[in-house]
Amino acid sequence: MKISLWVNGVRRDLEVPPLKRLLDVLREDLGLVGAKEGCGEGECGACAVILDGRLVNSCLLPAYRAHGRVVRTIEGLGTPESPDPVQSAFVVEGAVQCGYCIPGLVMASRALLDEEASPTRPRIREALAGNLCRCTGYERIIRAVERAGQTPARVCGTEPSPDPASEPEASPGDEVVVHVPGSLREACEMLGRGGVTVIGGATDLGVLLHEEIVAPRAVLDLSRVAELHGVRREEGALVIGAATTYADLLRDPDVARDLPCLHAAVRTVGAPAIQSLGTLGGNLVNGSPGADAVPPLLALGARIRLMSGAGGREVAADAFFTGYRATVRRPDELVAAIIVPLPAAGTRQSFRKAGTRRAQAIAKVNLAACARVQDGALRDVRLAAGSVGPTVLLLRRAMAALEGGRVADLERLAGAVAAAARDEVVPIDDVRSTADYRRAVTGNLVARFVLSLGEAPFL
Numbered sequence: 001m002k003i004s005l006w007v008n009g010v011r012r013d014l015e016v017p018p019l020k021r022l023l024d025v026l027r028e029d030l031g032l033v034g035a036k037e038g039c040g041e042g043e044c045g046a047c048a049v050i051l052d053g054r055l056v057n058s059c060l061l062p063a064y065r066a067h068g069r070v071v072r073t074i075e076g077l078g079t080p081e082s083p084d085p086v087q088s089a090f091v092v093e094g095a096v097q098c099g100y101c102i103p104g105l106v107m108a109s110r111a112l113l114d115e116e117a118s119p120t121r122p123r124i125r126e127a128l129a130g131n132l133c134r135c136t137g138y139e140r141i142i143r144a145v146e147r148a149g150q151t152p153a154r155v156c157g158t159e160p161s162p163d164p165a166s167e168p169e170a171s172p173g174d175e176v177v178v179h180v181p182g183s184l185r186e187a188c189e190m191l192g193r194g195g196v197t198v199i200g201g202a203t204d205l206g207v208l209l210h211e212e213i214v215a216p217r218a219v220l221d222l223s224r225v226a227e228l229h230g231v232r233r234e235e236g237a238l239v240i241g242a243a244t245t246y247a248d249l250l251r252d253p254d255v256a257r258d259l260p261c262l263h264a265a266v267r268t269v270g271a272p273a274i275q276s277l278g279t280l281g282g283n284l285v286n287g288s289p290g291a292d293a294v295p296p297l298l299a300l301g302a303r304i305r306l307m308s309g310a311g312g313r314e315v316a317a318d319a320f321f322t323g324y325r326a327t328v329r330r331p332d333e334l335v336a337a338i339i340v341p342l343p344a345a346g347t348r349q350s351f352r353k354a355g356t357r358r359a360q361a362i363a364k365v366n367l368a369a370c371a372r373v374q375d376g377a378l379r380d381v382r383l384a385a386g387s388v389g390p391t392v393l394l395l396r397r398a399m400a401a402l403e404g405g406r407v408a409d410l411e412r413l414a415g416a417v418a419a420a421a422r423d424e425v426v427p428i429d430d431v432r433s434t435a436d437y438r439r440a441v442t443g444n445l446v447a448r449f450v451l452s453l454g455e456a457p458f459l
């Protein structure tokens with residue numbers, strides 16, 4: 001496949017296998033070996049580069065996705081004679097030991113500082129959460145980012161603009177056919193012909209492709225389908241395009257204001273480089289019972305809009321999953337949008353996730369909860385939990401135990417509702433946790449939500 005991209009300000013025209021990873025293109029085809037391979041599956045950040053201004057893990061990105069885009073690597077940031085302020089600050093603060101992780105950490109720091117000149121410590125921690133360092137220790141690294149924030153970045157000429165509309169050109173030897181449709185109608189038509197694998201952000205698929213667990217002959221990429229991107233208001237609801245990335249959701253003021261439990265859940269997905277690429281539609285279709293963005297959709301009473309060449313239909317989010325990683329979606333259907341009704345005024349929303357660590361951790365248990373207080377009683381109670389069954393579960397018995405309860409009786413209710421929740425979940429023992437722990441934590445998270453209803457709003 002012929003692709004053209006701007007790397008560190010220079011246009012590069014290349015012929016590469018379409019699904020070759022950007023990391024390998026940079027290292028093998030362009031000789032830019034700053035980006036490293038650590039884990040190869042999006043976990044460590046050693047391969048991080050900046051794509052159109054956003055941090056991404058180049059080990060997850062198929063090369064064709066870089067076509068028409070602007071890539072910055074560590075080599076384009078500074079030179080030993082004229083380093084970027086981030087690079088200088090890492091040296092001054094002694095934030096480098098073996099150096100393996102440093103290109104990725106420097107790129108993550110640069111991406112943060114380009115967006116926010118003087119980030120707080122918690123913001124720095126959040127921005128670097130997807131970059132692992134085994135030998136330096138994070139305190140020095142954080143100090144380096146704080147220091148770098150005091151110096152404006154060097155301006156290295158005018159950055160080219162990305163050209164997202166241009167299409168990569170197929171080559172006769174391509175083993176994989178890549179479709180990058182520009183409209184929803186075209187995308188549905190192509191899917192209807194069969195034999196194609198849909199690609200959203202490739203944060204789940206990228207791992208499977210690399211490990212050769214999937215080997216598609218043709219892919220259908222949704223990144224250029226404008227109808228599938230963004231958030232808009234429509235008749236008392238927010239309609240979220242299925243290919244909207246987490247990074248875009250986090251920057252959406254309506255989502256932050258009206259759907260704080262979804263906003264909070266999205267903040268916990270992976271780390272910034274995963275959020276730049278991963279999509280809400282991908283989280284749904286991937287069907288993991290531990291998916292973090294899904295419990296809020298069930299708790300908020302969202303509907304999933306499916307589209308095919310034959311037309312569209314909508315299903316309730318709590319009827320979308322039929323079993324472990326199984327959904328009602330037919331092979332010829334795309335998830336086109338997620339319709340989230342605007343919660344009634346005064347609805348309290350919460351999202352909590354228990355994992356091994358804050359970033360890059362699949363939930364041991366997660367819980368999204370919504371309820372409203374009216375005349376001293378609880379109304380519209382919805383509780384949804386993940387990683388406690390084959391699918392994300394709506395906790396119907398716990399919801400019934402709480403609905404209509406009095407705010408004056410929260411302590412008793414918390415115990416009863418937690419017991420109902422513990423009883424109805426069906427967790428398993430696996431590498432991440434035990435069924436007993438998951439059952440106990442579900443009860444605790446539910447009780448915590450119930451008790452919080454007597455306090456000032458916390459989200």
Ligand SMILES: Cc1cc2nc3c(=O)[nH]c(=O)nc-3n(C[C@H](O)[C@H](O)[C@H](O)COP(=O)(O)OP(=O)(O)OC[C@H]3O[C@@H](n4cnc5c(N)ncnc54)[C@H](O)[C@@H]3O)c2cc1C
Pocket residue numbers: 041042043197198199200201202203204205206207222242243268269270271274277278279280281282283284285286290291292293333334335336360361362363
């Ligand atoms: C390091 C790392 C950390 C992660 N951390 C988390 C986490 O904390 N929480 C969490 O929930 N997930 C996490 N994930 C998983 C992943 O990021 C999410 O599930 C993400 O939402 C997947 O979206 P995507 O667009 O990248 O999906 P893709 O990988 O592109 O696709 C996933 C599946 O959905 C299908 N698909 C995608 N979009 C559509 C559509 N619109 N219509 C029909 N089919 C579609 C694809 O064919 C594929 O089967 C992590 C992944 C990695 C690599």
Ligand code: FES
Pocket residue numbers: 036037038039040041042043044045046047048057058059060
């Ligand atoms: S190599 Fe670890 S995130 Fe890419």
Ligand code: FES
Pocket residue numbers: 095096097098099100101102132133134135136
């Ligand atoms: S400096 Fe060695 S891994 Fe970070």
